[in-house]
Amino acid sequence: MNTEPRRVAYVAHCLMNQNAKVSEFAKCAGVFSPLVERLVKNGYELQQLPCPEMGHMGASRWWASREQYDTPGYRRHCRNLAKSVVDLVIMHQDAGYDVVIVGLDGSPSSGVRLTSTKASWGGRPEGAVQGGSDRRPGMGVWMEELKFEFEERGLAFPRATGVAMDAQDFDLDKAMAELDDFLNADGEKVA
């Protein structure tokens, strides 16, 4: 009988598909392999969250701040997706899985610990410089709606972290060290 703990990581869509990033924010060709290899090495199965920004505004969308995405319509879109995701999480939990969420820190939608801010953006696109909006602590709109859906069903939001690929000072080594800490926090040794 297999006594290994069952683990599954629900990861932000773009961590497996950098083509979903808004223009100029792809850091590699396709899959962000340092993350995926680390999760697999530590016994995690992979589930990919949908990217609500892609579904909402598509591949040629403008850069946008959290404030611009924070509308009832976008939140409704996110919540609809969250209902399906929570169904799948419950399926895994019912099968005995420990579930974690790995978001995309710095993103206006998928940030877990860090999101974007630029209250002045709107109307004629101008003045955007490399790196885009500013950053502030907190969740993006998508992660927030996902959390709300768990709460509405009386369920705890799974342990969650983010890879800070959308931070303006992204540091791969630091991000992976933080991920190791996160994976270690459940008391299991990281390989």
Added chain:
Amino acid sequence: MIREDLRSRKIAVVADYVVNPGSALYGARQAPPTDFIDALMARGWGIMKMPPHVAKPQSCERLVEMTVGDIVDYRKNGYAVVIAAVDDLPQMGVWIDQMKACFVRLGKDMPPLVSLRSDVSADGADVLERALAS
């Protein structure tokens, strides 16, 4: 304006089973991982993973619809998309009937589809590359 970055502009739509063949969700079908996904990663493919084919259909409906919408938008913007279906899994592992119905509803053509086996290895990445070239 759109500026270039490191993205490959090529995307493989894959079954959950080929990503997580050892999952407890698959019971007697559980199998060891192959090097197929590693090969896609090494060749720069972005991956859109479909929900597990053993999940409840009503839980996956929105996600399938969303995936099809994304595929349509990617193709409109010049990205290459290939559906990597698995011919020995129910729904070809990728919710193929639901996907087809969504494309019909949107009045859009499906992207190239390749048929693989559930134990597909790195060679499967060649099949996807050939589908892009054809």
